Amino acid sequence: MYSKWIKEAAANGAKMVFLPEAYDYIGSSLSETFSQAECVEKGDLMLKMCSIAAENKVWLSLGGAHEKLEELENSERQKIGNAHILIDDVGMIKQKYRKIHLFDAPVVGLKESNWTLAGEKLSDIIPTPVGNLALSICYDLRFPHLSHEYRKRGADVLTFPSAFTVPTGKAHWHTLLRARAIETQCFVVAAAQRGTHNDKRSSYGHSLVVGPWGEVILAKVSLNMNDEIGLGYCELDLEKLEKVRNSMPVLEHFRYDSYNNN
Numbered sequence: 001m002y003s004k005w006i007k008e009a010a011a012n013g014a015k016m017v018f019l020p021e022a023y024d025y026i027g028s029s030l031s032e033t034f035s036q037a038e039c040v041e042k043g044d045l046m047l048k049m050c051s052i053a054a055e056n057k058v059w060l061s062l063g064g065a066h067e068k069l070e071e072l073e074n075s076e077r078q079k080i081g082n083a084h085i086l087i088d089d090v091g092m093i094k095q096k097y098r099k100i101h102l103f104d105a106p107v108v109g110l111k112e113s114n115w116t117l118a119g120e121k122l123s124d125i126i127p128t129p130v131g132n133l134a135l136s137i138c139y140d141l142r143f144p145h146l147s148h149e150y151r152k153r154g155a156d157v158l159t160f161p162s163a164f165t166v167p168t169g170k171a172h173w174h175t176l177l178r179a180r181a182i183e184t185q186c187f188v189v190a191a192a193q194r195g196t197h198n199d200k201r202s203s204y205g206h207s208l209v210v211g212p213w214g215e216v217i218l219a220k221v222s223l224n225m226n227d228e229i230g231l232g233y234c235e236l237d238l239e240k241l242e243k244v245r246n247s248m249p250v251l252e253h254f255r256y257d258s259y260n261n262n
């Protein structure tokens, strides 16, 4: 299904295409979620995505794949990873980041740790045609320390591919994304699932790109839950980063020393 969109985006000049969390599927039961999971390095879907990237000479951010974990011991076999994969324009996997913060949230009755094993490591910062990129996933958005750490390590673009729930999205989505952009002075790219997936799950939508001054530079609104999926385009003007960072050098003002004093 994605090949049509990616082809169209590349034909229109896109250097990178960002897909949301759970870009592969959203299961309607745990057994469905487990049975469709694939190993990232050798799964059929991932191989297909790598060739789509190469054929169209475009980078892909696959915001979240349900990852079969073959290396797990028997006791943990029933868990999968939630992995954000970055593929370059010749079809090589450049980075795999496993979501470190799992969405265990009584407020919406979801407990991601029931089926997911949390990642252990942060993403590397990867140089790409749209800037130095750091990978995160969805609920990671709520942990500013992670974004701050990525900025410190040299990130220019933070990515939060998501499948946000409708109530938490309505209350927090735009504010959180804009806050992460403002405080890190990075671009924030957030491709979002939208609409009804099954009788238990719907997602808020509202894919967004935010600039380093906090301005929304692309919004794909989908308040109407029957909205069609689609592409949104924007350019990341990397010169803007330097301007914003020089005009208010917050990173230099950080008082790590005070935090460690008591």
Ligand SMILES: O=C(O)CNC(=O)[C@H](CS)NC(=O)CCC(=O)C(=O)O
Binding pocket: 021, 022, 025, 026, 027, 064, 082, 103, 110, 111, 112, 138, 139, 142, 163, 164, 165, 168, 169
């Ligand atoms: O389950 C899958 O197949 C894919 N994963 C997700 O949809 C995840 C875990 S349930 N969703 C979130 O993290 C939403 C966070 C959120 O909504 C918030 O922080 O408010």
